[in-house]
Amino acid sequence: MRTLIAEDEPLAREGLADWVRDTPGLQLVGAVGDGPACLRAVRELQPDLLLLDIQMPGLTGLQVLRELGRDPAGAAPLPAVIFTTAYDEHALTAFELHAVDYLLKPFERERFDEAVAHARQLRLVDRTPPPEALEAASGGAVAGPLTRLLVRDMGRIIPLQVEQIEHLRADTKYTAIASQGHTYLVRLPITHFAARLDAQRFLKVNRSCIVNLDFVESMTPDESSQLVVRLRDGSRFTASREVSKQLRADAL
Structure with missing residues (x-):
């Protein structure tokens, strides 16, 4: 897999480059230190895998993806993306953008x-995120409720x-997450x-x-008058006093 690194910290960039060189099946095709350089390199080198930092000079990693999403029809597909960052607040957006990890x-x-x-497992899967997800990821349009997540199970995604x-x-x-x-x-x-979950559901x-x-079977009060929510699979959860009160007020 042709691999591009986008990382603004020189030591971290070189460390990732060493790991890529040491990994059978990966070929390092470039390593850049800012957003605009990453954008140019993806378009020119067309890597299969992008190790992408989020906070970079010029453009953030999410903004880079947004710009790539604006490329005309027929342009090279986006590479599989592995985000590498010190900030956990972008993790949900990464799921929405179909990041590998x-x-x-x-x-x-x-x-x-x-x-x-x-x-590698997902190399043949079309991983191009929808335009609305790219827009929302960089602070553009407001993203709607979540519709899909990528979850791991026994080595699979x-x-x-x-x-x-x-x-x-x-x-x-x-x-x-139970399903x-x-x-x-x-x-x-x-x-x-x-x-980001649909409040109606x-x-x-x-x-x-x-x-x-949609999976709730019943709600019954306990000895403290808090509602016990029973699901079809037998799971039981006690609603807080505030939520119990609101549910009673909403009941017809």
Whole structure:
């Protein structure tokens, strides 16, 4: 895989270059230190894989992707993207842009190898994000509710339709996402999802749990008059007092 590095820190850039050179199946075709140079290199070199920092001079990594998304029809497809950044607040946007992985600095060689393995698995998949996602990623249009996530399962990456999610639970620094009998751990706190899920379908019942109302079987009060939300799979979650009060007020 022809690999391009976009990283503004010289030591980090050289470290990534050493890892790329040391990885069988990867060919280093360039290493740049700012956004405009990255934009030019992607267009000129047409890499298969882009190791992309987010905070760079000139253009951020997300803005680079937005500009590439404006290229005319027939232009080279976007490479598979692995974000390499010190900022975790962009992780949800990375999912929306169909990034292969999101490496949070400082990361170990093992995480790098894992991300490259994912890129190889998905090499033949069209990974070009939709224009509206590219627009929203760089602060343009306001993105709508999430419709799809990429989740890992037994070494595979699976596209998961958000409407199939039954519930989400906070699990330390991860979020556990339940869907169709499976649970997927995502390296994002639950707060990253709360603002982007369709409020007509998803309800945050307490600080650590969000449920899909389409999968709720019943809500019954406990001894403290808080509603216990029971899902079809048998899961039970106790709604906070405030949410319980609001649900009672909304009931016809």
